Amino acid sequence: MNSELIYEYLDKIGRDGYKLGLDRMQKTLKILGNPEKSFKIIHVAGTNGKGSTSTFIYQTLKEHGYKTGLFTSPHIINFYDRIKIDKEISEEDFMRIFEIIKDTIEENDIKVSTFEFITLCAIYYFAEQKCEYVVLEVGMGGRLDATNATDETLLSVITKIGLDHQEYLGNTLEEIAYEKACIMKQNGRCVVYDQQESVLDVFREVAEERNNKLYICDFDEAKNIEINATHNSFDWKNLHIETRLVGRYQLFNAQLALTAIDILRDELDLSDEDIINGFKNAYIPARFDVIRHNPTVIYDGGHNADGVKALKSSIESVFGDKKIVFVYGVLKDKDYNDEIKLIYENAKAFVTFTPDSPRALKAEDLKKQIEVYSDKVVAKSNVNDAVDYAIEHFKDDVIIIFGTLYSAEQAYEHL
Incomplete structure (x- = not known):
């Protein structure tokens, strides 16, 4: 199957297969042998800043030498940049895995949406390539998102909440925050963007219900801030951070990612150099x-x-x-x-x-x-x-x- 036929197929199932719920994803993952259980997941939800925050974390784990996957959406430059290990998945690898997933859902009469199909491809690929860690960015919402079909995560990360996709997620920030907060797994850990108190209260309630340790990012940690058209730089704790992801909003995304990394750094044995180089080398197009x-x-x-x-x-x-x-x-x-x-x-x-x-x-x-x-x-x-x-x-x-x-x-x- 060539790429044009793949796009036609994905477009067709997108029209026919969208339905709320995680049962289709969970059923398909089970048939595939639960590939999501072969790596540790850092799950990132939120309205704005998901892609940048995910990229900072992914690049830092890569700098240490961990084989790390990154799944983001939508694609920016080409379809394959959604799925990365060091570099984006090759067209050849995607076509091969596409056929595996297509055969699986058709043989078992499972109807999935376009996003569910692509998520299945990503998870299968990361497992096949023996990733140790995977950073999964939520597509929309969180509670019923395809990326939430996994049983456990190493860490949940929630970025800034805003009004978007109200027809699916609710008309208030608090309703939307609840949908995002439901990526928290039982007995897990979650770090969240510091924002208005009513949103934080939703996070606190869900964290308590699910016995999660909740961390709220402290944006006062950044000192000596410099922002221009080519880079952001600032001091954070004992680190001097520079990044090519520029703009004032990236200052906050970077600090959220740093807080997530700081929570994990001892168990992942991340050095100052890993973090500094991770942020210096992080890049995602179309962000200022x-x-x-x-x-x-x-x-x-x-x-x-x-x-x-x-x-x-x-x-x-x-x-x-x-x-x-x-x-x-x-x-x-x-x-x-x-x-x-x-x-x-x-x-x-x-x-x-x-x-x-x-x-x-x-x-x-x-x-x-x-x-x-x-x-x-x-x-x-x-x-x-x-x-x-x-x-x-x-x-x-x-x-x-x-x-x-x-x-x-x-x-x-x-x-």
């Missing part, structure tokens, strides 16, 4: 990522109100009151009006585009929404045309692409 100079073009995957707040904070930390040219595309199920209200005062101009997704809001429709706040807006059909327009007309300005991860692959290839 400078992808071109002259003019400066940055891609940021912020795609909900909290993500845009974080982007705004990073812009003001790095560029002060400089006005930005925003290349902006969104999905129609997002709260884009809230995003526009948050960011329009930082804008010199907007160039809207239609993301590469069936859920995309048309560029012209987004343009009409922005025109309530700004008359400096044009619409283009796709991200490449939008970026080209911005570069041609705003040669001396900073250009930031944001609003969706679904156009990152196009933009990175184009630039």
